[in-house]
Amino acid sequence: MSNQIRVRIAPSPTGPLHIGLARTALFNLLFARKNKGTFILRIEDTDLERSDPKFEEDIKDSFNWLEIIWDEFYKQSERIGVYKKYLQKLLDEGKAFWCYHTVEELKKESEEQMARREAPRHICEHKYKNAQIDQKGIIRLKVDENATRVIHFNDLIRGTIEWKENLIGDLSLAKNLETPLYNFAVVIDDYETKISHIIRGEDHISNTPKQILIQEALEIEKPQYAHLPLILGPDRTKLSKRHGAESVKEYKEQGYIPEAMINFMALMGWRPGKIEIKGEKPEDIYSIEELSALFDLKDVQKSPAVFDIKKLNWMNAYYIHQLTPEQFRTTIMPFITNNLEIDGVKDEYLEKIRHMMTERMEKLSDAADFDYFFKEPEYKRELLNWKNTPAEAIKKSLNLTKEALEPVDWNIFDKDYIKIKLDEIAKTEFAGDRGAVYWPLRVALTGRETSPDPVDILEVLSKEEVIKRLDKAINKINLNI
């Protein structure tokens, strides 16, 4: 009699948390938050063979990382007694029965049916005998293969979905009283935990009529259903390893940040319905709070969404730009190898470094490209070359730069002044070709051909360090190494 909104995400611990399941979890969470409901995590580990506690840990870790936090937690393996009770009830009432067919027989049956262009389904003659229990066989639900009824349910996203009852067959419920199978366990758990809305992937549409049959046999209430469109790879098939990363953990390891993942996942198959007030933020950028406020099942798409890594990258870059200095320290720094000098960097400089880096980063792992802020770079001598400028001229440029910088007091670092001095060198020595001055300086400081403005880099390095790197470059030219 309660109107409480209760939703769940029900992963099976048979692999790392898949991006598709994470997105389903997110939609459930958003729906719960929007409607002040409860979001439940249920581990579906009835298949002991395939389940592994390490995956349960991965799933929880990944959800925690994404900040998809559950309000209640259940685990099917801890609820065996519950299923047994309902199983026994169905058996006692004659609604379920023991089936003794072998898998070979079942396979043959379905192959023959397919050959006859019929829907494959098991029509079990054991349901007519009053078979008694022995150690073999599995428990099935009696389903009328001659039924003329069309099962229909209202999908909150797709409208009415119909299914002919006679196409279903005597569906499996449990391997034995202690080992429930998916469809049965789901129905029991959803009922017992008072799930109001089942929001799950489209791949579960065909399970729905089966679960409805079980609900009817049990004479229990039916929840509302909403089937989300699937996430497809660029080739428009179900997202999988072939398409690159598919687990949340992999995205974490590759340097994506949770806010970007959440934002991106939310927009796969959904979009805010109303045109809300545009703030300073770019189009399509939403925080989890905004998503929670905006979410509505009626705005969920029916057709599958192709995973577009380019858009994810763009979002990730956006969120990296927004990183606070504190987040920068804790999340970006670990991606820089040999990160030992960081503690010695003044906060003021770290802030400037943060700007220079985040403007150029797409993933956290890109931070490794900026290691020159913290350690002397290694590079090949040729990199110092600027266009056709001869080696002697490059050397001269470096020397003049060094001379210009030596008198500078780093404590009152004046970027404009330095620029004027460097531009002067370009003007008097290189016919105004500033590249002849800035390029060798850039390489001397960074060992790379792409970097922020060398003058900006100068500022955050100590004068000693700058002179040292300049000397090293000059030396490289002298020794031609």
Next chain:
RNA sequence: GGCCCCAUCGUCUAACAGUUAGGACAGCUUUCUUUCAAGAAGCAAAUAGGGGUGCGACUCCCCUUGGGGCUGCCA
């Protein structure tokens, strides 16, 4: 094979039957410029096809085609 679901730019999508079919990402161009980004400006890009029903169809109906999913004693 059977059943189910789906169909607007390359991708994600907007458009209570009436819009020059809009935006974002990606792409391209220009700008800035010592490199790379970021930023600014701009360009190109779609209603799968065929029938209906409407004065009027992206929008409603049917067919075709295409795509996806399911078809376990997995979940």
